[in-house]
Structures are given as C-alpha cells and as structure tokens.
Amino acid sequence: MSQVLTVSRVVQGVPGAYGKAATVKAYPNCETIQCHHFVDAIRAVERGWAEEAVIPIENSIGGSVHTNYDLLLRHTLYVVGETRLFVDHCLLALPLASKHHLTCVFSHPQALSQCEMSINILGVDAIPSQNTAVAAAQMVGSGGVRENGASASARVRARAAELYGLNVLAHKFQDRSNNVTRFLKLARGHPQRIP
Numbered sequence: 001m002s003q004v005l006t007v008s009r010v011v012q013g014v015p016g017a018y019g020k021a022a023t024v025k026a027y028p029n030c031e032t033i034q035c036h037h038f039v040d041a042i043r044a045v046e047r048g049w050a051e052e053a054v055i056p057i058e059n060s061i062g063g064s065v066h067t068n069y070d071l072l073l074r075h076t077l078y079v080v081g082e083t084r085l086f087v088d089h090c091l092l093a094l095p096l097a098s099k100h101h102l103t104c105v106f107s108h109p110q111a112l113s114q115c116e117m118s119i120n121i122l123g124v125d126a127i128p129s130q131n132t133a134v135a136a137a138q139m140v141g142s143g144g145v146r147e148n149g150a151s152a153s154a155r156v157r158a159r160a161a162e163l164y165g166l167n168v169l170a171h172k173f174q175d176r177s178n179n180v181t182r183f184l185k186l187a188r189g190h191p192q193r194i195p
Contacts, residue, residue: 008033009185010041010050018085018108022183023054026083036130038068042075045188052080053186059087060180062110068184081185088179089115091170099169110181117175 010033011019035041041053058064104125112126119126
C-alpha cells in the first residue's frame with residue numbers, strides 16, 4: 001500500500017481568493033493554509049508551518065507586484081518554481097443591483113489597474129481592497145448597499161459569488177483579454193523532489 005504525503009502550501013487571502021486558485025493549479029491535491037498578508041505567507045514557510053508559499057509577482061497589464069519583490073529581498077526563501085494564470089475579471093454585485101446602480105468598485109489595486117478603463121466607462125470610484133475576494137466580502141459587509149460593486153477574477157468568481165451571495169454583472173471586465181498573472185513558488189531550501 002502506498003502512502004500519500006500531504007504537503008501544505010500557504011497563500012495570502014480569504015476563501016475565494018485568487019492566490020488559492022494559483023496554488024490549486026500548481027498543486028491540485030495540496031493542503032492550503034490561508035493568511036491575511038503576503039509577509040505572513042513568507043513567514044509561515046520560514047518558520048516551517050508550510051512547505052511553500054505561492055505569491056503573485058507580476059501581471060501582464062498591472063505590472064510588478066512591488067511589495068512582493070521587496071519581500072523577496074528581505075527574506076531568505078528560494079524561488080523553486082512558478083505558475084501562470086489567465087486572468088478574466090468579472091464585475092460582481094449584490095442581488096437586484098445593476099451596473100447603473102453602482103457608484104464604486106472594490107478590488108485589489110492590481111485588479112483595479114487591470115480594469116481601469118472599464119471602471120472609468122462606468123463612471124464609478126475605484127476603492128482598493130486587500131484582494132478580490134476580500135472586495136466581495138467588503139461589498140456585502142457594507143450593509144447591503146447595492147451601489148457597491150466588486151471586481152473579481154473569473155477563476156474565483158463562482159466561488160466568491162457563492163460564498164458572499166453575489167451576482168455577476170459583467171464578464172471579461174478587464175481592459176485587455178491577454179491578461180496573465182505570474183505566481184512564484186517559494187521554499188526554505190533549494191528545489192527538491194517531493195513524492
């Protein structure tokens with residue numbers, strides 16, 4: 001009988017976050033640990049609480065995730081791999097809301113930059129959030145105000161919409177269709193085979 005080894009990966013975000021989608025793509029059968037900040041993910045690996053962290057490093061539209069480049073310089077983890085995800089943002093809103101009801105859109109700053117023209121066409125304010133899934137939670141937590149919208153990745157859209165009771169108002173909400181985010185896999189030691 002063969003034994004299955006479960007290796008944990010840590011990601012930044014809440015349930016429904018984009019980082020989890022990247023981790024599951026890279027490691028379909030792994031256990032994931034979620035934390036609130038990228039630095040917490042890195043510290044979890046440094047302290048041995050997880051084998052690897054998966055963090056975004058750049059996007060084809062939004063550019064570099066500068067805070068994560070800074071973390072790479074300040075910490076001693078090794079880059080042991082990468083994964084790339086196609087990004088297809090959707091505009092989420094509370095039930096019964098429509099685009100003309102919206103006055104603002106919550107999302108991660110990278111997602112807001114990837115949807116900047118679409119947001120400007122709507123004529124609404126862009127409000128930065130910790131990540132796209134947190135944006136969905138913030139919208140719901142705003143007291144059910146139907147004038148709030150959230151931009152979320154299509155990879156997490158169904159999960160975030162389900163978790164937070166939201167509807168999809170627009171698909172392909174990003175400004176360009178060739179939108180890809182690159183995630184780094186970080187570990188304490190040099191790359192090695194894990195059974």
